[in-house]
Amino acid sequence: MSTIAIIGAGPQLGRAIGRRFAAEGFDVALIARTRTTLEAVAEDLSGAGTRVGVFPADITDRSALLAALTAAEERLGPIDVLEYSPAPAPADLRRAPLVEATEVTVDSVLDQMDLYLLGGIAAVRHVLPGMLERGTGTVLVSSGAGSGPLIVPQVANVQIATAGMRNWILNLHAALSGTGVYAAHVAIAAYIGQGGHDSQPETIADAYWRLHTGRTEAELVVQDLPDDYLERGLADKFTES
Template identity: 80%
Template structure:
């Protein structure tokens, strides 16, 4: 049985990815803060015949994230697919507010780097050696499209962090050629679950499955934003997982 670890699992995209991969026979490991919410997702997936287990951890706490992924391997076996899609909570945004390009400071960037970039590096580096040793595995990183394909100056401090993550994953994709391990980035220019078909969690999760099975795409852009998005100056909700 193969295992997918969803780091940053939430009630929308995380749930949909778990359901999609679980339907294909994967065991599902749900990693995020909030054991109660994860438990609800796991219970729902279990009711659909999917083996889903909860591994609570704060992504910004590297030792805790390492312990969670170690526990996944001990209970469910090697991680065949790592999906990383962190999303800030309201408390996160109060502690580390989103700022525009003109207002960016060192301090405003550091907290975003901790969540989006450093947490991702830690998660990938935990599972990558095993994937390389086995000659198989997939790393899927999901972020807002402001990481590169879309210019979103009103959420600039987040995009500095997600842009760094995107750049690393695209370079990792190139470096892994011929190893049997595939790395890819999904850029979401949509409010998940609030637009048309393209923004539906199950649609996006289906694209994750395609990226894992086809193994040809280094990046996929999901687009479903209102035309007045930039004028509205809304907070970045792309990564709401």
């Protein structure tokens, strides 16, 4: 039995990804801050007979995140697929507010790197050695499309952090060639669940499955934004997955 760990697992995309991979026989480890949210998603997934584990952790607490991944491995076995798409809570945005390009400071970028980039590095570094040893595995990392494909100057400090993560994953994709381990970045330019067909969680989850099975693309861009998204102040953030 294979296992997927979903970091940032929430009621929309995380639930849909869990369902999609569970339908293919995967066990599912759910990791996010809020136990009640995780338990609601787990209840939905376990109804299909899938083994589901709930492992609460805050990605900004690296030791807690690594402990959650270790607990998931002990309960469900080696992690074959890591899906990383954390979403900021309102408290995060108060602590690390969004900043326009002309107002970027060192501290404003460091706050966002702590929120987005460093947890991703810690999570991938935890699972990657085992994947390389086994000669198989998938790492899928998501961010808002301002990480590269789109320019949204209203949230430049976030984009600096997510662009770093995107660049790392694209380089990781190249570095892993021939190892049996696959890494890809997903850039989400959509209000998940609020637009057309392409923005629906189930549609995006299908695309994740195609990435995992196809194992060729370095990046997938999910684009379904209204024409006035800049005027609406698109926050380049990980939509709660």
